[in-house]
Amino acid sequence: MVRLAELSEGQRRNAENLPCPTFETQPWVKGPPLSKRRVAIVSTAGLHGRDDRPFTRSAGDFYRIIPSTINAGDLVMSHVSPNFDRSGFQQDWNVVFPIDLLKDFAQAGTIGSVADFHYSFMGADDPMRWEQQARFVADLLKKDKVNAVLLVPV
């Protein structure tokens, strides 16, 4: 799973009826081979540091910054929804935030390096509201010399 047929009826109905935007343009950015990529994670799981403010859908409050040096014990999730299972994240943070895996890939030379900073948005929101903040985060990522973003849903 997840195949739509395997979801509960309520979840399936929600998934089928969720409005999805379409875009007139389809930007496509080319880049170097994978071994030269500096990769950042951008999650929509509502992740943040233990001491950070939780996500509360306050106006204008869209993302949190996660340093690459964060310890597993300091990353928590304030995306509250009955629609997804948290037990994977509870047992192993890489199920949702694959930072250890990326660091292993960087060490092995599979990717160039791992960004200094990663970001999390909170998925239970209308992502069309995120455009301005997403462009701002894109600028921050570029200052971190990131040239590949890994988007991870929950």
Add this chain to the structure above:
Amino acid sequence: MLAHFFEGAGLATTQISLIRLHTEKIKPPRALWVPFELGHPLGMPGAPLFQKKVLLAALKLLEAAEGPILADFAEEAPVSSAPPAVLACPVNIRIEATDGATETEKLCAAFKSEIMSLRPWYDMAVKKRGRTTVGVSQLAPAAMGDFICSFVEGNVAENPRQDISLADELRFTVEDLKAYYFEAVTAQPGMKVSSARPLLSWFWRDTIGGKTLLAVGEVCAKSADESLQPIGRGLIASAATVSPRH
């Protein structure tokens, strides 16, 4: 959608997709659909080799010559060869008949005992994993019990935090409480769980914590405070997804 915004700003993206239908409609530049449970974008916990296969497949899409590209990750998440876990509460607390106590008082007393009795298992879980996901509410386990019971007992719950609303603090406390129970029970020998279903069945059917949250749900659903009503409806709906034990 984030992919569109980032790519428009000059950053290449690749992503994991959990619901293929949405990705087909939105058409992000590069996406890898995975056949895993919602909440498990990289597959099952504690399976780094499998998770790396998923991650590498998503990253490899960055080298595609043109797009949009929506690839399928064909492998299912590995399933444990052990028989499905039948979770048993590591503690056995009963709602005691106490002279003069109301049903609510008996429920809350048993709930608080259950929380305390789970503590050694929770502490072991933290030691074993070196981390916990409990903590967004910033309440210690015993304080979670007190806060939740104040709703069940019909008292005007005092918000222990000044920086977020009472409703948000209740939502985070409920999630912290479930995480506390789940982390404790999965620390038992042989209780590695790769899916939410056995955990949810155990919690809602077999624990006093589940019964207490259902009681909170009923109180909140009828509350005059509109910010609490959706929390109440959500708790009742969550409990209802688990069929009662026959």
